[in-house]
Amino acid sequence: MIDPNGQTVxxxxxxxPGFVFILNSQSQNLPTRISLLELAQSGKDHPAWEExxxxxxxxxxxxxxxxxxxxxxxxxxxxxxxxxxWKDLVNYQYQPQRARFRTWLSYLIHSTLVDWHRKQxxxxxxxxxxxxxxxxxxxxxxxxxxxxxxxxxxxxxxxxLERLKTIFSGxxxxxxxxxxxxxxxxxxxxxxxxxxxxxxxxxxxxKKRLVREAHELRRELELPDDNR
Amino acid sequence: MTSDHSHREAIQRIKPIxxxxxxxxxxxxxxGDCLESDDEICPLYCSISRIKERYQEPELIGRGGxxxxxxxxxxRAVRHVAMAKPLxxxxxxxxxxxxxxxxxxxxxxxxxxxxxxxxxIDQKGRPFFTMELRHGHSLRxxxxxxxxxxxxxxxxxxxxxxxxxxxxxxxxxxxxxRVLHLDIKPENIFVGDFGEVKVCDWGMGxxxxxxxGGNESTVLLDPDLYGSLLQSASGTPTYMAxxxxxxxxxxxxxxxxxxxxxxxxxxxxxxxxxxxxxGNSGIDxxxxxxxxxAIETDPADRYQRVEEMREDISRFMLGFSTSVERTSLRREAxxxxxxxxxxxxxxxxxxxxxAMCVTFFVLQLRNSREQALNAEAVAVEARARSEESRxxxxxxxxxxxQDQRRAEQAQQLTESALVExxxxxxxxxxxxxxxxxxxxxxxxxxxxxVAAAARHSDFVIDSALQRDMGLRSAIQFALDHMDSILDxxxxxxxxxxTQKFWILFLTQDFQAALNxxxxxxxxxxxxxxxxxxxxxHLNSDxxxxxxxxxAVMQELISVDRWRxxxxxxxxxxxxxxxxxxxxxxxxxxxxxxxxxxLWNREGMTYDPDTATVRLRGNGLTHLNRTIAISNRxxxxxxxxxxxxxxxxxxxxxxxxxxxxxxxxxxxxLDIRQTPVTDLSALQGNRTLRRLLMDPDQVSESQMxxxxxxxxxxxxxx
Numbered sequence: 001m002i003d004p005n006g007q008t009v010x011x012x013x014x015x016x017p018g019f020v021f022i023l024n025s026q027s028q029n030l031p032t033r034i035s036l037l038e039l040a041q042s043g044k045d046h047p048a049w050e051e052x053x054x055x056x057x058x059x060x061x062x063x064x065x066x067x068x069x070x071x072x073x074x075x076x077x078x079x080x081x082x083x084x085x086w087k088d089l090v091n092y093q094y095q096p097q098r099a100r101f102r103t104w105l106s107y108l109i110h111s112t113l114v115d116w117h118r119k120q121x122x123x124x125x126x127x128x129x130x131x132x133x134x135x136x137x138x139x140x141x142x143x144x145x146x147x148x149x150x151x152x153x154x155x156x157x158x159x160x161l162e163r164l165k166t167i168f169s170g171x172x173x174x175x176x177x178x179x180x181x182x183x184x185x186x187x188x189x190x191x192x193x194x195x196x197x198x199x200x201x202x203x204x205x206x207k208k209r210l211v212r213e214a215h216e217l218r219r220e221l222e223l224p225d226d227n228r
Numbered sequence: 229m230t231s232d233h234s235h236r237e238a239i240q241r242i243k244p245i246x247x248x249x250x251x252x253x254x255x256x257x258x259x260g261d262c263l264e265s266d267d268e269i270c271p272l273y274c275s276i277s278r279i280k281e282r283y284q285e286p287e288l289i290g291r292g293g294x295x296x297x298x299x300x301x302x303x304r305a306v307r308h309v310a311m312a313k314p315l316x317x318x319x320x321x322x323x324x325x326x327x328x329x330x331x332x333x334x335x336x337x338x339x340x341x342x343x344x345x346x347x348x349i350d351q352k353g354r355p356f357f358t359m360e361l362r363h364g365h366s367l368r369x370x371x372x373x374x375x376x377x378x379x380x381x382x383x384x385x386x387x388x389x390x391x392x393x394x395x396x397x398x399x400x401x402x403x404x405x406r407v408l409h410l411d412i413k414p415e416n417i418f419v420g421d422f423g424e425v426k427v428c429d430w431g432m433g434x435x436x437x438x439x440x441g442g443n444e445s446t447v448l449l450d451p452d453l454y455g456s457l458l459q460s461a462s463g464t465p466t467y468m469a470x471x472x473x474x475x476x477x478x479x480x481x482x483x484x485x486x487x488x489x490x491x492x493x494x495x496x497x498x499x500x501x502x503x504x505x506x507g508n509s510g511i512d513x514x515x516x517x518x519x520x521x522a523i524e525t526d527p528a529d530r531y532q533r534v535e536e537m538r539e540d541i542s543r544f545m546l547g548f549s550t551s552v553e554r555t556s557l558r559r560e561a562x563x564x565x566x567x568x569x570x571x572x573x574x575x576x577x578x579x580x581x582x583a584m585c586v587t588f589f590v591l592q593l594r595n596s597r598e599q600a601l602n603a604e605a606v607a608v609e610a611r612a613r614s615e616e617s618r619x620x621x622x623x624x625x626x627x628x629x630q631d632q633r634r635a636e637q638a639q640q641l642t643e644s645a646l647v648e649x650x651x652x653x654x655x656x657x658x659x660x661x662x663x664x665x666x667x668x669x670x671x672x673x674x675x676x677x678v679a680a681a682a683r684h685s686d687f688v689i690d691s692a693l694q695r696d697m698g699l700r701s702a703i704q705f706a707l708d709h710m711d712s713i714l715d716x717x718x719x720x721x722x723x724x725x726t727q728k729f730w731i732l733f734l735t736q737d738f739q740a741a742l743n744x745x746x747x748x749x750x751x752x753x754x755x756x757x758x759x760x761x762x763x764x765h766l767n768s769d770x771x772x773x774x775x776x777x778x779a780v781m782q783e784l785i786s787v788d789r790w791r792x793x794x795x796x797x798x799x800x801x802x803x804x805x806x807x808x809x810x811x812x813x814x815x816x817x818x819x820x821x822x823x824x825x826l827w828n829r830e831g832m833t834y835d836p837d838t839a840t841v842r843l844r845g846n847g848l849t850h851l852n853r854t855i856a857i858s859n860r861x862x863x864x865x866x867x868x869x870x871x872x873x874x875x876x877x878x879x880x881x882x883x884x885x886x887x888x889x890x891x892x893x894x895x896x897l898d899i900r901q902t903p904v905t906d907l908s909a910l911q912g913n914r915t916l917r918r919l920l921m922d923p924d925q926v927s928e929s930q931m932x933x934x935x936x937x938x939x940x941x942x943x944x945x
Contacts, residue, residue, distance in 0.1 A: 153250040158239040160253075173238065180242045197275075207249075214253035222255065 036220040041089050053082065055221055059155050060085075063109055063148060073116075081112045101222045102152060106145040156221070160213035168206060175199055176206035279303045283311055283358070294318070294431045295326060299361060302345075309345055310361040313354060323355050329431040330357040332407055340398035342418065342426045359428075364420035367391075367495075371414055375498050388495050389545055392488075394425035396538040399488065402427075403481050403534055406436040410479060412487035413467045414494065434479050466490065466501060470525055482527035485534060489522025492541075513559075514540075514550045521552040674716045681713035682727035699804055707731055725749040734798045736771055738763040754787045774811040777802060778818040785822055785855065792856035795822075796865060803870030809836040812870055820867045823854045834871055841873035848881040852888040866891045878902055879920075886910055896920070907934060 036055075039048035060081050061074060069077050085108055164173050171192055178188050179199070189196040239246070286298040289310070300311045314326040327347070334344040334357075347357035373379040383391070395417055402409060409416075411432035418426040469486035471477050490501035496511050496519075503523055511519070518540045524530045531537040540550040547567030553559075565572050685706035710728045718724050725744060729751045732741035738759040745756050758780065765776045772780060781799060784791040799819060803812070813834040821829050824847055831844025851867050866888070868876075875896040876889065883902050886909035898920035907930045910916060916938050923942040931940065 153246055154239060154243075156253070157242070157246045157249050160249075161238055161242075177238050177241050180245055211249055211252045214249055215255060216253075218250075218253050219255035 367414035367417040
C-alpha cells in the first residue's frame with residue numbers, strides 16, 4: 001500500500017475488493033521476464049511486493065481460517081505470516097537445495113502459527129480452547145502441506161478463471177464449465193442458443209486460455225521447484 | 229458479489245479437472261506443450277480448408293434463352309448466391325457466349341447492375357458463374373401485380389418513374405463503358421424488397437466498336453471478342469428496335485433507348501408496349517412525348533443518349549416541362565404550381581389575404597373620405613355660425629368693456645365712499661368713545677352723588693337724632709333726598725338702596741322697606757328677614773309694641789354686633805314716639821342690659837316726674853354703648869338717652885368713666901361707692917349742679933379743678 005508520501009507502508013491491511021491485477025496488464029506481454037516473486041525480493045519498496053501481497057494475503061487468510069484461527073485474530077496472524085514470508089524470500093533466495101514451494105509455504109504458515117500460539121499461551125495463563133486447537137495444528141503439520149497444495153491449486157485456477165471473465169464473454173466460460181460437467185456440445189448449443197460449432201470453439205479456447213493464465217500465475221507467484 | 233459467487237460456483241463445477249489444469253500450467257515447462265492442434269482452435273479455417281464442394285444445394289430459380297440460374301449455398305463464403313450455368317443442351321462451342329456475358333457483367337461495376345462474384349468451370353468442364361442473390365422480384369412480376377391491382381400503393385407513379393431512372397442510370401453507365409445491353413425488358417430487371425434495382429442478363433450484350441480516334445483506356449474488353457452476337461440468341465421482339473431486327477445492322481445505343489421507351493410505356497400503362505399514340509392514353513402528355521421520342525422508328529429521331537431521356541424524366545418528376553414537349557404557358561404555369569405546391573399555396577393565400585386587406589382598406593378610405601366631406605360641410609356651417617357668434621361675442625365684449633368701465637367708476641366711487649365711511653366710522657367711534665367716557669364720568673359722578681347723598685342722609689339722621697323734635701322731619705327730608713338721588717336709578721347693588729332700606733327700617737316702616745326688596749334691590753338678607761318677621765306685629769299707628777321692639781333690638785344685635793348703631797338709632801327714633809314711662813324704662817333697661825352683659829338687670833328705676841334714674845347692682849360699668857364701637861359710629865348717645873334723666877344715681881355700681889355722662893344734661897349725679905377717681909371730665913360741664921361722692925374718693929386737686937357751679941356733697945348719706 002502506498003501512503004500519500006509515496007512510500008510503501010509495510011504490511012498494511014488490505015481491502016480486498018480494491019485489489020488490482022497489475023500482473024495481468026503489466027507483465028504479461030514480456031516474453032522472458034522475471035517472476036513477480038523475484039521482483040518482490042528486490043525490496044519492499046518495489047511495487048511488485050505490493051502486488052504480491054495482493055495475491056498472497058487472501059490465500060493465507062483462507063488457509064488460516066481453515067486451520068481454525070479466530071476471525072478476530074486473523075489479520076494479526078496473517079500479517080505475521082506475511083512478515084515471515086518476506087524474510088524467507090530474502091533469505092532463501094540463493095540456497096541451492098530449496099524445499100518445494102508448497103512445503104516451504106506450509107512450513108512458513110505452520111511455524112508462524114506455532115509461535116503465535118506460544119505467545120498467546122504466555123499471555124494467557126489460563127488454559128483455553130486455543131490450546132486444544134494448538135495441539136491439532138501441531139498434529140496436522142503434515143496434513144497442512146497437502147491441504148495447502150490442494151488449496152493453492154484451487155486458488156490459482158480460480159484466479160485464472162476470474163481473469164477469463166475479463167477476456168471472454170460470460171457465455172464462453174459457461175460453455176467451458178458445462179462441458180467439463182459432461183454436457184454434450186449439442187445440449188450446450190441448445191441451452192445457450194449458440195451454434196454447436198461455436199461450442200467446440202469456445203470450449204477449447206477457454207480451456208487453452210485457462211491453462212495459459214494458470215501457467216502465468218504459477219510462474220509469477222511460485223518459487224520454482226528444482227526437484228521436478 | 230454475484231460474479232464472485234458464480235465464479236466460486238464455477239471453480240466447484242470444474243473441480244475434477246483442477247488438478248489436471250494446474251499440472252498443465254506447470255511453469256517449469258514451456259507453455260503450449262500440452263495444447264491441442266490449431267484445428268480445434270480455428271475451426272473456420274479448418275472447415276474451409278476441408279471444403280471439397282464449394283457450391284452446394286443447387287435449386288433452380290430461373291431459365292433464360294442461354295442459361296439457367298440456380299440458388300446455391302457457397303460453403304466458403306457461407307452465403308447463398310445465384311449460380312448461372314449454360315443450358316444443358318449447349319455444347320462446348322457455345323460456352324464462349326455464356327462466358328462473354330460473365331465478363332461483361334463482371335466489367336460493369338454499378339449499384340444498379342448485378343454483381344458477379346465468381347466464375348469457374350465445374351468438374352464436368354462446364355463453365356458457370358455466380359452472382360449476388362437478392363430477395364425480390366423481377367419487374368415483370370411487379371407489373372403483373374400492378375395489373376392485378378395489388379401493388380398500386382407500393383408502386384405509385386413517382387416510384388415507378390424513380391425505378392425507371394435507376395434503369396436508365398445502369399444503362400447510361402454501361403453505355404459509357406461501351407457496353408450495350410440490347411435485351412432490356414421487365415424480365416431482366418430485378419426489383420429488390422428494399423427498392424434496389426438491378427439490371428441483369430447481359431447475355432445479349434455487346435461491346436461497341438471503338439470510335440475512330442478514340443483512345444479510351446476504360447475499354448478493357450476487345451470488341452472483336454465480345455462484339456459479335458450469337459446467331460441463335462435474339463432479343464425479345466416486342467422491345468426490339470426495328471433496325472435491330474436486321475442482324476447486320478451495327479448495334480447502337482439507340483436500340484437500348486428504344487427498349488427503354490418500350491419499358492417506360494409498359495411501366496406506365498401496364499400494357500404491352502404498342503407503337504401508337506393511343507398506347508399512351510392516360511399518361512401525362514410530357515411522359516407520352518418522352519415515350520414517343522424514345523420509340524421513334526428512325527434512330528436519329530430518338531434521344532441520342534440515355535442521359536437525355538433520363539433528364540427529361542427527372543425534369544418531369546421535378547415538375548418541369550420536358551425537352552420534347554410542346555409546352556404552353558398554361559402548362560408551364562401548371563407545372564410551376566406542381567413544383568412549388570406549398571409555396572404557391574402560401575403565396576396565393578397571402579395574396580388573397582392581401583387583396584382582402586386592400587379592399588377593406590379602400591372601403592375604409594372611402595368611408596373616411598365621405599366622413600371627411602361631411603365633416604367639412606359641417607365645419608363650414610359651423611364656421612359661419614361661429615362667425616356670427618364671434619360678432620355677437622364682439623358686441624358682447626364691447627358691452628362688457630363698457631360695463632367694466634362703469635364698474636370701474638363705480639368701484640372708484642365705492643372706494644371714495646368707503647374712505648369717507650371709514651372717516652365717518654372713525655369719527656363716530658371717537659364720539660362714541662367720548663360719549664362713553666362722558667357717560668362713565670357722569671356715572672361716576674352720579675354714583676359719587678348717590679354715595680354722598682347716602683352718607684348725607686346718614687349724617688343728617690345722626691345729627692337729627694340729637695334734637696328729638698326735628699328728627700321726624702329730618703328723617704323725611706333725608707328720605708326725600710334719597711328718593712331724588714335714587715331717580716338716577718343706581719344699580720340694585722348700590723349702597724343707596726341699602727341706605728334707604730335702613731332709614732325705612734329704623735322708622736319701623738317695614739312695608740316700604742320690603743317694597744324695595746320686591747323691586748329687586750339687593751338688601752342684606754338678615755334685615756329683610758327681620759322686616760318680614762316683625763311686619764305683622766306693627767300696630768295701627770305703625771309702631772311695634774314694647775315687647776316686640778325690645779325683641780327686634782336684641783335680634784339685631786345677636787344677628788350682627790355691628791347692627792348695634794342701627795338698634796341705637798331705632799331706639800332713639802322710637803323714643804320720640806309716645807310711649808308710657810314704663811315702656812320707656814323697659815326699653816332703656818333692655819338697652820343697658822345689652823351693653824352691660826354682666827349686669828343683673830336689677831336696680832333700675834325711673835321717676836318720670838323728677839326725671840330721676842337710679843341704677844344699682846354689680847356689673848354695671850358703662851353708660852355708653854359698648855358694642856360695635858368704631859370711629860365711624862362714634863359713641864354720642866347715652867344708654868339712657870330716651871329717658872332724658874336729670875338726676876342720675878349710680879351709687880354702688882362699677883361705673884368708672886365720668887365722660888360717659890357728658891352727653892346727658894344732668895343736674896345731679898351721685899357717684900358714691902363707685903370706683904370713679906377722675907373728675908376731669910366734669911371740668912367743662914355747665915349743667916351739673918350737684919355732685920355726690922365719698923369723702924376720700926378723689927384728690928384735693930381734683931376737687932379744686934371742678935367748676936364753681938357744681939356743688940360737691942361728701943358724705944355717706
